[in-house]
Amino acid sequence: MSNARLAYDDASTPAEMRIDCLAAQAALAGPLAATARELSREQPKAAQIEVPEAAARLARALHLQLDGE
DSSP states (O other): OOOOSSSSSOOOOOOHHHHHHHHHHHHHHHHHHHHHHHHSOOOOOOSSSOOOOOHHHHEEETTOOOTOO
């Protein structure tokens, strides 16, 4: 085939790539920070942890200490 067209665009200049990176960082910083704040909030804890009998038997067989045991 005589068409030597590349399947991708020519590489951008370093200055253009830097601007693109800064724009991507700015676009991602807000949602990422909001998600981090959401995840860092204290989550309500269950009053009692239930350990199924099968898990307790397996833990005893492996000599593990489970909460509630």
